Amino acid sequence: MRVLSFIFLVSISLLSCSDDEKPNFSNKEFLEMARRGDPDLKLILPKDISQTVVQCGDYEPACRYGLKVVVKKVELKALFYDEQKNALKAAKRIEGYVSRNWVLDDVRGEPILERFVTEYLEAKKASEVKLKD
Numbered sequence: 001m002r003v004l005s006f007i008f009l010v011s012i013s014l015l016s017c018s019d020d021e022k023p024n025f026s027n028k029e030f031l032e033m034a035r036r037g038d039p040d041l042k043l044i045l046p047k048d049i050s051q052t053v054v055q056c057g058d059y060e061p062a063c064r065y066g067l068k069v070v071v072k073k074v075e076l077k078a079l080f081y082d083e084q085k086n087a088l089k090a091a092k093r094i095e096g097y098v099s100r101n102w103v104l105d106d107v108r109g110e111p112i113l114e115r116f117v118t119e120y121l122e123a124k125k126a127s128e129v130k131l132k133d
Helices: 002-016 027-037 084-094 111-120
Strands: 042-044 065-071 074-080 097-098 102-105
Touching: 027 065, 027 111, 065 111, 074 097, 084 097, 084 102, 097 111
Parallel strands: none
Antiparallel strands: 042 065, 065 074, 074 102, 097 102
């Protein structure tokens, strides 16, 4: 009887979970996922510690930090957000892709990148994701 109760509770909780309820991807998790798709992936680093490679103020809401990444010889921007709802809002504004708390910019119209982010980073076109209240 206890086993049945446990299975019932687990199945109810799994059915009630939405994308917003999944935990954020950490930097390490996201990088590991990306490296599965392209082991030669490169991060573009600033030349000086006082510089940034992505201006978070260019996005609304602003990201916490951004990275430039070269995937299969094509560059994209990966933007980290603390909250998934802010990531989705930003992705919708730029008509980009979203993967939980990450926004992927400069992907749209690049078939190699579109395939990469959907297959390896669990990303979706922001226009296909609904905002939760």
